[in-house]
Amino acid sequence: MNSNSKKQNYFDISIYSINGLNISSFSYITLSNYQIDISHLTAGVYIINFIDIDGFSLSKKLIVE
Numbered sequence: 001m002n003s004n005s006k007k008q009n010y011f012d013i014s015i016y017s018i019n020g021l022n023i024s025s026f027s028y029i030t031l032s033n034y035q036i037d038i039s040h041l042t043a044g045v046y047i048i049n050f051i052d053i054d055g056f057s058l059s060k061k062l063i064v065e
Contacts, residue, residue: 009052015062016047038064 013036015024023046026036046062 011053012051014049014051015041016049018045018047038062 010028010030013026013029014022015036015038016022023041024036024038041064043064046064047059048062049057049059051057
């Protein structure tokens with residue numbers, strides 16, 4: 001993804017518990033300087049999923065200590 005492109009890149013972000021429960025969702029955001037408040041999450045392992053406007057999905061492990 002090219003951040004210099006004139007087309008703005010928007011994303012949906014979801015955070016799931018390790019059991020698959022949707023904990024938080026954020027829609028129609030840009031990632032240029034976006035920060036996610038995870039202060040409400042208890043210590044543990046989560047999955048964070050990014051989906052772009054074209055439907056491309058990327059999942060990563062999120063560890064909260």
